[in-house]
Amino acid sequence: MPLFSVIIPAYNAERYLDECLNSVRGQTFHDFELVKVNMHE
Incomplete structure (x- = not known):
């Protein structure tokens, strides 16, 4: 996790x-999750 x-x-x-x-x-710390949220009107 x-x-x-x-x-x-x-x-x-x-x-x-x-x-x-x-x-x-590119960050040196790699223990994360990346969540991109596509916002709509």
């Missing part, structure tokens, strides 16, 4: 999402 969760809400974030996800994945 991961130590903590990183939750990324995404609304109209297509142009920034890759950079954001790569930044989180």
Whole structure:
């Protein structure tokens, strides 16, 4: 079980999402889960 969760809400974030996800994945600490939530109107 991961130590903590990183939750990324995404609304109209297509142009920034890759950079954001790569930044989180590039951290030196790896005991986490990554949750991306696609927000709709």
